[in-house]
Amino acid sequence: xxxxxxxxxxxxxxxxxxxxxxxxxxxxxxxxxxxFGVAVNMQQVNGVNPIESELIAKEFSAIVPENCMKPQxxxxxxxxxxxxxxxxxxxxxxxxxxxxxxxxxxxxSQIGRWFFVDSAGKDVAPEVLKERMRxxxxxxxxxxxxxxKGWDVVNExxxxxxxxxxxxxxxxxxxxxxxxxxxxxxxxxxxxxxxYNDYNVETPAKCEAIVGLxxxxxxxxxxxxxxxxxxxxxxxxPTIDAIETSFKNLKAAGVKILITEWDIxxxxxxxxxANISQNFRYSKEMDPYREAVPDSVQKEWNKRxxxxxxxxxxxxxxxxxxxxxxxxxxxTWLNNFPIRGRKDYPLxxxxxxxxxxxxxxxxxxxxxYKSKN
Ligand code: XIL
Numbered sequence: 001x002x003x004x005x006x007x008x009x010x011x012x013x014x015x016x017x018x019x020x021x022x023x024x025x026x027x028x029x030x031x032x033x034x035x036f037g038v039a040v041n042m043q044q045v046n047g048v049n050p051i052e053s054e055l056i057a058k059e060f061s062a063i064v065p066e067n068c069m070k071p072q073x074x075x076x077x078x079x080x081x082x083x084x085x086x087x088x089x090x091x092x093x094x095x096x097x098x099x100x101x102x103x104x105x106x107x108x109s110q111i112g113r114w115f116f117v118d119s120a121g122k123d124v125a126p127e128v129l130k131e132r133m134r135x136x137x138x139x140x141x142x143x144x145x146x147x148x149k150g151w152d153v154v155n156e157x158x159x160x161x162x163x164x165x166x167x168x169x170x171x172x173x174x175x176x177x178x179x180x181x182x183x184x185x186x187x188x189x190x191x192x193x194x195x196y197n198d199y200n201v202e203t204p205a206k207c208e209a210i211v212g213l214x215x216x217x218x219x220x221x222x223x224x225x226x227x228x229x230x231x232x233x234x235x236x237x238p239t240i241d242a243i244e245t246s247f248k249n250l251k252a253a254g255v256k257i258l259i260t261e262w263d264i265x266x267x268x269x270x271x272x273x274a275n276i277s278q279n280f281r282y283s284k285e286m287d288p289y290r291e292a293v294p295d296s297v298q299k300e301w302n303k304r305x306x307x308x309x310x311x312x313x314x315x316x317x318x319x320x321x322x323x324x325x326x327x328x329x330x331x332t333w334l335n336n337f338p339i340r341g342r343k344d345y346p347l348x349x350x351x352x353x354x355x356x357x358x359x360x361x362x363x364x365x366x367x368x369y370k371s372k373n
Pocket of ligand 1: 066067230
């Protein structure tokens with residue numbers, strides 16, 4: 001055979017494959033099933049590391065800001081809003097054709113103390129807090145009206161045992177603060193989707209409380225489109241069965257499900273929640289993979305990813321979006337939570353910005369499912 005013919009044959013075999021590989025992103029494989037999103041930080045939005053910004057634009061179909069829309073950064077003082085970063089995130093999403101969602105309007109963490117006190121430092125009266133909530137929500141949601149698909153309206157209002165968290169909002173306004181938040185958000189952008197977001201949603205008592213809240217909000221005539229399960233998960237908990245049960249319960253309550261902050265910590269953990277004020281002391285035993293993750297552990301982690309992703313696909317009639325909480329293991333918040341200074345490996349891209357091999361398997365899996373629309 002002539003050398004040219006051999007080259008032509010090789011080209012015919014190789015070229016289509018490289019082409020398909022370039023096409024193979026989670027965004028494409030999940031298209032029509034659910035959005036596949038990522039939480040972004042300002043370095044990425046500002047293009048400080050262009051490789052990361054490009055990966056976000058190419059591999060994902062949605063973004064959410066990791067911090068800059070939270071109450072404290074966006075509204076640090078009663079009369080002062082800081083729009084610069086949030087504006088940039090929304091523009092970055094639009095430029096790259098990524099769906100943008102907002103996180104989060106009402107939360108007990110990352111919120112200025114001014115929100116709850118008067119000039120003498122005493123708790124404000126219920127009407128004052130309600131009015132501050134109204135102002136905050138109207139101003140923030142109103143600014144991005146029509147440009148943000150949906151908002152995490154209230155974040156983490158329940159304890160794991162299903163009782164209300166005794167946050168300042170709850171102490172001053174009682175449970176109605178949740179209803180007010182949903183009403184104000186709907187007034188500010190009637191077309192925006194509205195979500196309740198929490199961690200450990202698969203804990204039965206908490207799930208029951210959230211289902212109860214959904215029913216109450218609906219009965220009160222409030223818009224609620226979905227429940228966001230943060231999905232900050234571990235190697236041994238929760239079980240896939242527990243996650244599936246929560247999906248069934250939420251589906252039966254007539255809301256969509258969002259996986260809003262997915263990461264799977266590979267490290268041992270002294271705490272299975274995601275309340276950011278919980279902190280534990282560093283020890284070497286709690287940080288076992290500083291050099292590398294052993295193969296056997298990596299395989300277990302990959303299996304966790306695939307088992308969970310398989311479940312999202314199985315329920316893709318109700319799962320509308322899956323968002324990972326960060327791009328690379330380098331930038332994950334879990335390097336500092338719930339213990340500072342560890343090395344965790346919870347995300348889909350490694351410390352060299354390389355896509356982990358499990359992503360190819362996720363793509364193959366996703367392609368086997370039909371689109372829902
Ligand atoms: C985390 C961010 O990732 C960190 O950068 C920040 O220091 C603390 O908050 N639940 C949430 C997220 O709803 O907003 C939190 O994000 C993680 C837990």
